[in-house]
Amino acid sequence: MAASTLIPLPTTAPSAPARPADPILAAAAADLANARPEDILRWAVREYHPRLLMATAFGAEGCCLIHMLAEIEPNVTVINLETGYQFPETLELRERIKAKYGIEVVYIRPELSVVDYELEHGGALYEHRPDQCCHDRKVLPLRAAMAHYDPLAWVSAIRADQTDNRATNAGVVQWDAKFNVVKVNPLLRWTKKDVWGFIAKHDVPYNPLHDQNYASIGCWPCTRAVLPGEDDRAGRWAGKVKKECGLHVVEHSQGSGI
Numbered sequence: 001m002a003a004s005t006l007i008p009l010p011t012t013a014p015s016a017p018a019r020p021a022d023p024i025l026a027a028a029a030a031d032l033a034n035a036r037p038e039d040i041l042r043w044a045v046r047e048y049h050p051r052l053l054m055a056t057a058f059g060a061e062g063c064c065l066i067h068m069l070a071e072i073e074p075n076v077t078v079i080n081l082e083t084g085y086q087f088p089e090t091l092e093l094r095e096r097i098k099a100k101y102g103i104e105v106v107y108i109r110p111e112l113s114v115v116d117y118e119l120e121h122g123g124a125l126y127e128h129r130p131d132q133c134c135h136d137r138k139v140l141p142l143r144a145a146m147a148h149y150d151p152l153a154w155v156s157a158i159r160a161d162q163t164d165n166r167a168t169n170a171g172v173v174q175w176d177a178k179f180n181v182v183k184v185n186p187l188l189r190w191t192k193k194d195v196w197g198f199i200a201k202h203d204v205p206y207n208p209l210h211d212q213n214y215a216s217i218g219c220w221p222c223t224r225a226v227l228p229g230e231d232d233r234a235g236r237w238a239g240k241v242k243k244e245c246g247l248h249v250v251e252h253s254q255g256s257g258i
Ligand code: SF4
Pocket: 083, 085, 125, 126, 129, 130, 131, 133, 134, 135, 137, 138, 218, 219, 220, 221, 222, 245
């Protein structure tokens, strides 16, 4: 079972595990291209557990993966980047998941509390410099978590049809040059309908904000409900060009990338 404590994490760079040879990753990606999410997750557990880490923002997709992990391997460490700006409904969902599955999602917090962070920057950075805010409160903490847990692979709940970047660059199994680990995206080929069909079929806990037209849920200052006809990401950083928090954006390194 994952630990429930809030661990202070260093902001040091992660160690660099040996990168699997490109043909090995490519073969795995090809084998799993049309596999069911449960089978992709099972493969990841077989290959990498106990050095497998999952990150979730408690979106509907992440809740599906937690349900699957509870059946496949509930001891995989699952983390949440607790920016200090998450909705109360999101934090409460963590408790419902713990009660239902016995999986305690570990909060990973930034170095500075919201109060100290806003004091340091003379106000709320999300208003004018959301990229910096996401970097400080999501990317750096995830990097620190990588250094702490030293995984060989991490699991994310992204779907290809959520953003152009994901559709273009994400693979079911790929090298993540940003964090120097293998990244596994079991739900990449799923649609929104697949996600909600799974939730209904298995009675998976989900964020009640989804019932109020919040299609994609992040931090409260940067999330609003979507209007009829808008796409699901329209409620994230509404009015800004920003569409990604930076965790899933590809970084190319020495010709590599995803
Ligand atoms: S989503 Fe908004 S509040 Fe959350 S870390 Fe990014 S900019 Fe800051």
